[in-house]
Amino acid sequence: MKKREPMDLGNDVFLIDGYDMGFEGRTGTYVLLGDDITLVETGPSPSVPRVLAGLEELEIPKEKVAYVVLTHIHLDHAGGAGLLLQECPNAQVIVHEKGKRHLADPSRLIQGAKAVYGEAFDELFDPILPIPEERLETKTDGDKLTLSKNRKITFYDTPGHAKHHLGIHDSLSNGIFTGDTAGIRYHQTEDHGLTFYLPTTSPNQFDPDAMLDCINRFRDMNPSCLYFGHFGKTKDPDQTFDQVSSWIPVFVSEAKDALEQGQGLEGVQQRLHNRVASYLEDKGIPQSHEVYEILKLDIDVCSMGLADYLKKKSRT
Structure with a gap:
């Protein structure tokens, strides 16, 4: 062990x-x-x-x-x-x-x-x-x-x-334990000089508007650091808030397009993977990097939550 x-x-x-x-x-x-x-x-x-x-x-x-x-x-x-x-x-x-x-x-x-x-x-x-x-x-x-x-x-x-x-x-x-509300801290790419942050939208209570409101509330507290459920500490809260806030509508939009075009859950997963992979490629992270193993797990679960959210929204 x-x-x-x-x-x-x-x-x-x-x-x-x-x-x-x-x-x-x-x-x-x-x-x-x-x-x-x-x-x-x-x-x-x-x-x-x-x-x-x-x-x-x-x-x-x-x-x-x-x-x-x-x-x-x-x-x-x-x-x-x-x-x-x-x-x-x-x-x-x-x-x-x-x-x-x-x-x-x-x-x-x-x-x-x-x-x-x-x-x-x-x-x-x-x-x-x-x-x-x-x-x-x-x-x-x-x-x-x-x-x-x-x-x-x-x-x-x-x-x-x-x-x-x-x-x-x-x-x-003056730190905030954010759990999963302010996203996941991906530190695995630090070997390439990059730490990045993505929202976690797992089922079955994901609400993008509430998540954005809470992130703004955290920002207004002016914390010195954040402690993540996944994983560790950042001394740059604004970077986290900016990145996660920008990704939330992207995740929702990609999921919505996939479902409307009949691509199903697999289509949501593929679209999210492509968007994140493109972002990482622009940052110099090779597709062979170990972070992709964790990202696949996270994107699969995030896709389920997005599909669940959009299904519920369509009923209202």
Whole structure:
């Protein structure tokens, strides 16, 4: 098993790589130090042993974990929460009010993920364990939580990727944990001097207008940095906001054209791939680059969400 030391991101924030789907730098768990040790995201259950190993490397006893904060309940971010809680006996899980019932009874989460990932579900996500209701705490827009005398986090209702999504502002770093609302940070092309950002439009609650509104709300907060669900930290929030905001209408337009021309889901996937590949080619990224393996997975899932959004929109 590959091993990677927890990454020190400054301001008493560390990042543990969960090797989601076997990829380095795909999905991680943030550790916020303070009087109340707080984790942001758990990743899926197969990542939990890595999270525990990272805590051990940081010399943090599992009993000291006070909070596990979930930006949203999609299984790549929150699927391991039930399993992790078995090892962290004093931790409370913090989640959006619309996500609580699905963590207490994850049957619908499991059903939805199986519809997207099919036969790969068990390898990627199993087991999904229910969380006792007394260990679940909900937050809504504007709620705050003091973690130490110099660290307070504030929660924001940030739909667009999902209706059960929280953005989290950290007072110590003036950073925002964006989950999936402000897109994915593709750092894999840093070997060619490029980091780029794309929206993530996975099913089944994608809403482009809400996503753009939330990105603008993040921008208005004037953060010093962003912490991504996928993956890591940027000190250039405006670059992220600009790129993701410009790609959202492109994704929607390409999907709309493909479906109207009878090209189906495969047509959406091909169009998105061609647009992103053309962009990367202009930036000097060869088509043999490893980033394309991750992009294929993301584009396939994004296409499903776009098709679902446009189908729902056509009914209104």
